[in-house]
Amino acid sequence: MAFAAATDEARPILTGVLVQFEEDRVTLAAADGYRLSVRSVPLPEPVGEPFSVIVPARAMVELGRICADQEEPVLTTVTPDHNRILFQLTDVVLVSQLIPGNFPDYRQIIPRDRNTRTVVGTADLLKACRTAQIFARDGAHIVQFHVHLGTDLEPGRLVVSATSAETGDDVTQLDASVEGEPIEIAFNVKYLIDVLSVLGTPQVALDTTSSSSPGVLRPVGEEDFIHVVMPMHLGR
Template structure:
């Protein structure tokens, strides 16, 4: 291997693939990055038991040129530190027959012991249903993942709930996540029919990493579902994730079909008020009191103090109501609300509160189970 590549290109590639490095992997080689130089460019791959990320720096004769092909696995931690501390400009990689990678930049020369890339787990994508492919705008996909993945559980008690249900049927893609206390759902209209349907569960952590890596919002991501894996491809980036086995619980009976009251409020005003009230919220519990013209928010922590805030209502339908919620969960939802105004539907003291964008054309829906309090 003999390659010339700019430091900026290397840093960009590492920002992506390092997300898949396993710190405590039982396989030492998975603590490394597989670097392959071929006619298509310089390809970096990192993998753990759940996710594989591959990023390609294309050969363009200015920021990257391959003079001799080859491959090596280098320790991710040291390689990343070395690259980040080099001066800006061209970096040369040269590998000898003893699996030593020499990294040269201006007056700096580092020799890094590597491992045989042939021992790095090969990336296979088994696709018995080649028609299970969709293409979606990056901005739309980023928005949907951000809104839904926050509701995925972090507890391994019920593994399926640590994932996001991904259901593609015809021209629509439906994403659902719940941890048993909150629920998030969004339907995206793809606009292109397919002959088959797909219903899989993607680990929420992996999906959120995909969201962070989709940088160019005007581009398109191709999503391909295989037998036990799913793959996201956009530009020079490819992310492959394992799927969670099991059946995701149906949410049809969980979403209230009627409500007693509905209030509409400006999203940013409500978010800022909840953030203030949550500061002194003992066990993260805040209280919402809705009356004709305003929404009062209250919280307290014994021996420290209490907070009271209010936001004006744009509209109210139905009776006054009082409900207690987990303030942290409420903040997470409001921060990813993609509409200027938000609707809160009160469905009963013991029933979930429904949170929707005021624009009825948007398909996002959130639920939060209320917290029972003594008063």
């Protein structure tokens, strides 16, 4: 989650991760103006009253590191003045200051409709993006996605391409399950690599509406994670 948080201190509220406790679930959201990640996980016990806090992304990264091998639930406590949060693990207690302010309503950023759904292998797409990144470094890290519909005899295709004035072109074709309309859209390849690197499902779905609208990445088979990434202008 924390990888999607902003690093620019000019907008301190976005350098944190929103943590919302409501009923028997906790929802985490992070955004930097170009992408948004949202994950919802069940709580061992329901909370009495819903509340939310904003935890610095650095603290969430550290929490993920130290509790990676812990199977027991993490006991979370917010101080009465809402200035600090305590994460109690088996052998460690992590204490962090909270970020004051109101986190933007991230739900308004998530597209409700789609014209195209493209399902591909997660590892295959990650490999294609990593290769494209080598060529995209000279071009604002732009990678283009060309989605082609399948036929009765052939599957759909996702063509991943990037261009470098010095190195040339890189083109990778991936078999895909495509529903809807063909589309051409561009993204910052670094943002794609960040999210694909943390997905644990064999397949990932990309939902799109137009070349100028955000794309939505969802791990196939899991309903608790969604990642929104803004498109790049192709400059044509």
